[in-house]
Amino acid sequence: MxxxxxxxxxxxxxxxxxxxxxxxxxxxxxxxxxxxxxxxxxxxxxxxxxxxxxxxxxxxxxxxxxxxxxxxxxxxxxxxAAAVVDRVQAQVAQFTHTCFMVTPYAGYVEVCEALAKHTPGTHAKRSALFNSGAEAVENAIKIARHYTGRQAVVAFDHAYHGRTNLTMALTAKNMPYKQGFGPFASEIYRVPMAYPLRWPDGPEACRAEALSVVKSLIHAQVGEQNVAAVIIEPIQGEGGFIVPPDGFLTGLADFCKENGIVFIADEIQSGFCRTGDWFASEHEGVVPDLVTTAKGIAGGLPLAAVTGRAEIMDAVHPGGLGGTYGGNPVACAAALGSIETMESQxxxxxxxxxxxxxxxxxxxxxxxxxxxxxxxxxxxxxxxxxxxxxxxxxxxxxxxxxxxxxxxxxxxxxxxxxxxxxxxxxxxxxxxxxxxxxxxxxxxxxxxxx
The missing domain is CATH 3.90.1150.10 (Aspartate Aminotransferase, domain 1)
Known part of the structure; x- marks a missing residue:
């Protein structure tokens, strides 16, 4: 060979x-x-x-x-990356799987500790690990609905959140992601994204109007009391790397807090140092209730997470979250090596x-x-x-x-x-x-x- x-x-x-x-x-x-x-x-x-x-x-x-x-x-x-390779090789030599829900292992806990350290906010946090970004988003919605007892979820124009049935419903673009795959999950409502280039009357109007337009549509078409979660990419990914004006995310997070809505930041593409902060939400000091991560977390191995406020994450009953491969020990080893590299370099x-x-x-x-x-x-x-x-x-x-x-x-x-x-x-x-x-x-x- x-x-x-x-x-x-x-x-x-x-x-x-x-x-x-x-x-x-x-x-x-x-x-x-x-x-x-x-x-x-x-x-x-x-x-x-x-x-x-x-x-x-x-x-x-x-x-x-x-x-x-x-x-x-x-x-x-x-x-x-050397730290990823070394940790993965060592872990593969020890064991490749036991299923954390059956017999746990330290690597899963260590990844959750690192997520608690690096995600925005100093509040008590909990995490659950999964295999892909779409799985993380699905579970974030599950958690938000369980915690609030509400069903409606608000997503944005140009959003991309995955290719599973629920995440296709959250995703805005039809071709190639949604064409021919319906019907999709219900109780999903879409509002305009603060897209400066394409906002009617231009970027300054976007800065002045976008938040009030979103809040008005949620109030009139859904009702704040019915909304379990608002989910947004702090910088949209597949939709075109759309950066909302300063103040939009902050105002949206405040609106959610005022109305008992879980604010979910989908940081799957923008997280783990990609935007110059550990997470894109940090640019304006926004502290989401839940953060979904994947992509950059593990140097190429399949791993994803939902990290959030302890009282929201712990609202779900034991056994309500998980999956056979979620938080696989080899992927966790890769994540620890990846995070070590991000810190040291x-x-x-x-x-x-x-x-x-x-x-x-x-x-x-x-x-x-x-x-x-x-x-x-x-x-x-x-x-x-x-x-x-x-x-x-x-x-x-x-x-x-x-x-x-x-x-x-x-x-x-x-x-x-x-x-x-x-x-x-x-x-x-x-x-x-x-x-x-x-x-x-x-x-x-x-x-x-x-």
């Missing part, structure tokens, strides 16, 4: 293209994939990875690509530094290319929205063309947005600044090629 290349930080940190993208080995693997993997599972860039780490991905043809995606904000600490600070490098160059790019209608985000969660110049008409075709150019030239970028017209950038927080600058140069060339 041919030895696999070494990943992690030892992988040479450079872009190097030796074939076209994708190359022959990846194309052959793609043929095998298409023969055995369901068509509904999509692929952004059809290159098959053999090693990864730092800021690069090495494919089956030997091409080394710059990574501006982090597996959708998952590998923030890198694809094979100050990855929140590195996220801020990434933003300091990226945002000025993207704004300068926007001055040259009127297709860029907005540059937004925080820390290492940055996006640009493309429209037909001089209008707010989305331009998904140019967005796809820019992404395709980047991919062909060795830069992995992701698209998102309700209209498919947003390029989002989620580089690993451990990426070298030279790779970051080189990747931005490729992006600039992509726009020049339009």
């Amino acid at each position: 041919t030895a696999l290349p070494v990943g992690g930080p030892e992988l040479p940190q450079r872009r190097n293209l030796v074939t076209e993208i994708p190359g022959p080995a990846s194309r052959a693997l793609m043929d095998r994939r298409n023969s055995t993997v369901a068509r509904g599972v999509s692929t952004t860039l059809p290159v098959f990875i053999t090693a990864a780490g730092g800021g690069v991905l090495l494919d089956a043809d030997g091409n080394s690509l710059i990574d501006f995606g982090s597996g959708i904000a998952v590998t923030s600490v890198g694809n094979a 100050d990855l929140a600070g590195k996220a801020r530094r990434i933003g300091e490098i990226m945002v000025p160059r993207l704004r300068k790019l926007a001055e040259t290319h009127p297709a860029i209608a907005d540059v937004r985000g925080r820390g290492a969660m940055i996006a640009i929205e493309l429209t037909k110049p001089g209008t707010l008409e989305p331009d998904p075709a140019s967005t796809a063309a820019v992404a395709a150019y980047c991919h062909a030239h060795g830069l992995l970028v992701l698209t998102c947005g309700t209209f498919g017209n947003v390029l989002r950038f989620l580089p690993p927080l451990v990426i070298g600044e030279d790779l970051l600058e080189e990747g931005l140069g490729i992006l600039e060339d992509a726009f020049a090629s339009l």
